[in-house]
Amino acid sequence: MPIQINLDKAKTITHDKRRQARASEFAPLDQEINISIANPAKVSEVEAKRQAIRDKYSKVQMDIDKASSVEELKNIISTFS
Numbered sequence: 822m823p824i825q826i827n828l829d830k831a832k833t834i835t836h837d838k839r840r841q842a843r844a845s846e847f848a849p850l851d852q853e854i855n856i857s858i859a860n861p862a863k864v865s866e867v868e869a870k871r872q873a874i875r876d877k878y879s880k881v882q883m884d885i886d887k888a889s890s891v892e893e894l895k896n897i898i899s900t901f902s
Contacts, residue, residue, distance in 0.1 A: 826891050835885050835894045842901045843878045847871065 850871050857863035881897060888894050 828889075828891065831891050831894050832885055832888065835888075835898055836882070838898055839878060839881050839885065839901065843874060846874050850874075 850867050854864060854867045854871075857867065878901075881901060884897050885894065888897065
């Protein structure tokens with residue numbers, strides 16, 4: 822009997838991995854923003870970097886939601902792990 826993989830659960834796991842990767846990319850920028858809070862130009866620069874991360878992972882989120890196989894999910898994970 823072959824192993825059945827629940828695609829919805831696999832997507833949930835992939836989303837969790839996406840969230841972890843995103844959080845690890847945000848961590849140094851969170852520190853940078855706290856340090857430079859008194860410098861609006863620096864805050865804007867850091868916020869632009871944070872927005873780039875949001876955009877990147879927004880695309881990943883959509884790709885996960887559209888995935889129709891575990892292989893697609895594995896390919897998506899490989900782009901950020």
